[in-house]
Amino acid sequence: MAKQSKKTIEALKKFGSSKEYTLEEAVKVVKDITFTKFDASFDLDVRLGVDPRKSNQMVRGTVTLPHGTGKTKKVLVLCTEDKEEEAKAAGADFVGLDEYITKIKGGWTDVDVIVTMPSVMPKIGALGKILGPRGLMPNPKTGTVTMDIAKAVQEVKAGKIDFKVDKYGIVHTSVARMSFPVEKIIDNTLEVIRMIEKLKPTTAKGTYMKSISVSSTMSPGVRVDAKSISK
Numbered sequence: 344m345a346k347q348s349k350k351t352i353e354a355l356k357k358f359g360s361s362k363e364y365t366l367e368e369a370v371k372v373v374k375d376i377t378f379t380k381f382d383a384s385f386d387l388d389v390r391l392g393v394d395p396r397k398s399n400q401m402v403r404g405t406v407t408l409p410h411g412t413g414k415t416k417k418v419l420v421l422c423t424e425d426k427e428e429e430a431k432a433a434g435a436d437f438v439g440l441d442e443y444i445t446k447i448k449g450g451w452t453d454v455d456v457i458v459t460m461p462s463v464m465p466k467i468g469a470l471g472k473i474l475g476p477r478g479l480m481p482n483p484k485t486g487t488v489t490m491d492i493a494k495a496v497q498e499v500k501a502g503k504i505d506f507k508v509d510k511y512g513i514v515h516t517s518v519a520r521m522s523f524p525v526e527k528i529i530d531n532t533l534e535v536i537r538m539i540e541k542l543k544p545t546t547a548k549g550t551y552m553k554s555i556s557v558s559s560t561m562s563p564g565v566r567v568d569a570k571s572i573s574k
Contacts, residue, residue: 363568369557370528372565377521382413383560384517385528389539390554391512392547399546402514403507405485406538410527411502413520416455418499419443421463421481426492430458433496444470452477458487458495506535512553514539521559532557536572 358364358372370385377383393400419437420430421444430438437443437454440463447470457474459467459481467474467481474480481487485505489495506516518531536555543551555572556564 358565360563361566363566365571366529366532366557366567367525369565369567370525370532373557373559373562374521374525376565377559377562379521379560381560383521383562385519385521385523385532386558386560387514387516387518387532387535388556388558388564389514389536389552391508391514391539392550392553393508393512393544395508395510395512397546400544401508402539402542402544403484403505404538404542405503405505406535407498408502408504408518408531409534410519410523410531412504412517413523414455416499417453418496419454419457420492420496421457421459421467422492423460423463426460430492430496433493434500435492435496440466447473452479454479456487456499457481458489458492458499460490460492461488464488504535506539533572 358376364372373385391402393402395401417436418434420426420435421440422430422438423440427438435458444466450473452473457479464481471480483489486495486498486503504516504518506514508514516535518535519528523531540552552569555567555569557567558564
């Protein structure tokens with residue numbers, strides 16, 4: 344077993360690791376046990392009663408957080424020349440096509456989101472091995488492959504995030520920064536949970552949301568009572 348740091352031991356003394364809290368209580372606990380000197384992220388983990396190996400039980404979606412992510416996302420738009428001005432006007436940080444494809448092939452991935460057009464996807468397909476593992480591959484399901492470039496860029500800048508259940512049946516995503524007030528963290532967290540609820544596969548049997556926990560960067564997880572959220 345890995346040796347626990349002094350700060351982790353101190354944090355664990357401040358709450359019941361097996362106790363379930365209301366979301367408001369859990370947020371306050373996470374704030375109390377966060378010791379990082381930087382503005383850590385507030386993370387949400389939801390374990391679902393689905394089998395991600397089955398395509399009809401894959402849970403994936405997007406949601407625009409009411410209070411944003413607290414982080415300015417760098418957006419690259421890979422598009423044809425006729426769409427470049429639209430992308431720049433919408434606030435894209437990088438705009439172009441062939442020159443950026445060449446840069447990515449050389450290892451450059453200093454962006455948070457890539458937006459592109461359907462007609463450009465054949466060129467981007469060859470970048471799958473680079474972009475896929477980093478979660479940067481554009482996808483129509485997340486709204487990053489579209490002809491409405493301006494809308495896609497504006498949504499990302501406004502706080503739109505995408506999430507996907509992993510192979511263990513868990514959705515993990517950052518929903519805020521620890522500097523946010525408790526109320527704003529709660530609002531953002533509930534927005535994501537409600538979207539996950541809406542995406543419940545019709546083929547999923549039994550309990551859908553098996554467990555919910557919240558944490559910050561490097562903090563222990565705090566369990567949330569799912570019933571308190573539904574109320």
